[in-house]
Amino acid sequence: MSDNLKTALFDLHVKLGAKIVPFAGYDMPVQYPLGVLAEHNHTRQNAGLFDVSHMGQAVLTAANADVNIAEAFEKLVPASLINLAENRTRYSLLMADNGCILDDLMITRLGEDENGCQRLYLVVNAGCKHVDFEHIGQQLSGIATLEILDRALIALQGPKAAQILALHVPQVATQPFMSISHVDFDGTDLVIARCGYTGEDGFEISIANDQAIEFANLLLEHDEVEAIGLGARDSLRLEVGLCLYGHDIDTTTNPVEADLLWAINKRRRQEGGFIGADIVLQQIEQGANRKRVGILPEGRAPAREHTEIYSKSGQKIGEITSGGFGPTFGGPIAMGYVDIEFTSIGTEVDLMVRGKARPAKIAAMPFVPQNYYKP
Amino acid sequence: MSKFYTEDHEYAFIDGDIATIGVSHHAQDQLGDVVFVELPEKGTTFEKGDEIAVVESVKAASEVYTAVAGEVIEVNSLLEDAPETVNAGAETVGWFIKIKMSNTADTEGLLDETAYQTHIAD
Incomplete structure (x- = not known):
């Protein structure tokens, strides 16, 4: 038995034949018998069910x-929250003193x-949740x-x-994108957010642990729904250009370099x-020295992280x-x-894969169009 | 033809002094969907245990080593445009290369089919 934590859906993953891997201190399904490719395609064409219970959920309540609360929390994140309406959701970044990113969150x-x-x-992200919550509590x-x-x-999704x-x-059916609804489902209280990490329309449903398997099974009974593992979750998010914390953004990247300025309003x-604002505002003014970009390798060989x-x-100009x-x-x-002078779309570069220079081009993201709900 | 395997799930199927090299059915199952195979060029010579190929699955890159020494006399060009062939038939149509063995005694120490099945069952 591993020392890793298990989510409320763990027994269901095992029953469904998932391959279990350690992830952020949890035993999580990386794929089911369907396999990563088929799981990915199924989510793009039909609907995929993902266990994301390892992520951190919390409610922040004003002391009086x-x-x-929105104004108070704006000290920690660069999002505009004071105009955020009830039940509306915003993506933002927990900021560090050096203007870099402690985590991204909803x-x-x-x-x-x-x-x-x-x-x-x-x-918040699973791997950061303890640090995040301590930081928020202190601040x-x-x-x-x-x-x-x-x-x-x-x-x-x-x-x-x-x-x-x-x-x-x-x-x-008509719930706006980036909003939540509170639902009494046969006596079980659900918090249903319309958002996700696949580029597709979809929902994240917060539910009591002891009701989770039953509810997941209810959805899985539909032919259109398959259980999807972390493997496909990663390829789905990469295709639509979404950042993975700890890889594409971290405590060494700031929002300007990460091309996340859209998350900071005028x-x-x-x-x-906000914490780190001096550095971020200076970066906005002067421009960053490097930027996060999409990259398309020529041919079929994938180029992995750290390439x-x-x-x-x-000349070495960056890293995947x-x-x-x-x-x-x-x-x-x-x-x-x-480096910033190589960020134009179409710029030709070389990727060093196993000691061999392989041609690639800087490309626009997303690689696959996002398909969010628009009424 | 004699079937030999390494503990690391490569195979060498030997007919005379020609060895067909690839990864086992069990290996392709562990790798998941194969999206790219980097193969050596015809005419390259390898020592026993040399890296001969890299298999990229949707998850990760894995090196493949040869169980026997010799010269590459044929590469499976099917894998260039259809790497998923490795998943479809790892030990049949999804072979990697054929090697003209420089030492037919290289099979010593390799697992036969029964021993390999026991090995993966452990």
């Missing part, structure tokens, strides 16, 4: 009714609690309290996700007021941070950082 404004205190619902000590939720999180979930929870760029990138004149095979794209794809 006078605290503006922030949703909940309704006030029974004492009139404002609340936010946070979902907002006396201003807000953080309650870590021990709940399962089930993602249903793909073009058929909405029609399947709506068979059980009709109101999700007011926050002007006012700053060195060279200019055609033989995520790379592999894009099943929907139909060839190898990658992202990584290159």
